[in-house]
Amino acid sequence: METKLPLDENQLSKIILDAAFKVHTKTGPGLLETIYEVTLAYELRKQGLRVERQVxxxxxxxxxxxxxxxxxDLLVEDKVIVELKSVEKLASVHSKQVLTQLRLSNRRLGLLLNFGEVHLKHGIERVSNGAPNIAPSFGKKLFSFFASFASFA
Structure with a gap:
């Protein structure tokens, strides 16, 4: 019986990106985000990876x-968050969203993939969370920020 060694975030990111390129090559740009989510999860599971959707x-x-x-959108091997978009161009808020997800979940690596690009290589951002275990205090600041807007409604 073959023992599968745990993969680190960098090894996982290579596998994820290879699968994303495969999906993008087969489907092209312009589909709904959920189509890319389902097909990418399918490709990763075919390779024996544990993939959760809408975590x-x-x-x-x-x-x-x-x-x-x-x-x-996707959580691969409980280590890498994958945020999928299908837009003309990524905005800075998209990478901030991934960084927030990483901080709140105490994970180190996120991939932001924009399947709306004609060439997927132009729609890839690697987002890293270098600060360990800051989720609780970060969550308080985030909630306070959103709560300040609620008072204007």
């Missing part, structure tokens, strides 16, 4: 927990 990322504020503060 809730909770936000903590004091004793309150918002179970679905965010949702990661």
């Amino acid at each position: 809730p990322i909770p936000i903590h504020y004091d004793e309150l927990v918002f179970d679905e503060g965010f949702r990661a």
Whole structure:
């Protein structure tokens, strides 16, 4: 019986990107994001990877927990968050979203993939969270930020 060694984030990112290129080559740009999500998850599972779709990322504020503060499109091997887009061009808010997801979930690597690009290589951003274990305090700041807007409604 073959023993499968755990893959690190860098090894996983290579496998994820190879699968993303395969999906993009077969489907092309311009489809709904969910099509890319399902097909990429399928390709990764075919390679024996554990892939979860639409994973809730909770936000903590004091004793309150918002179970679905965010949702990661894909979580691969419980290590790499993959955020998928199908837009003309990525905006800076997209990479900030991935960084927030990484911080809240205490993960180190996220991949932002824009399948809306004609050439996928122009729609790839690698997002790294270098700060360990900052989710609870970050969640408080994030909630305070959003709460300040609620008072204007």
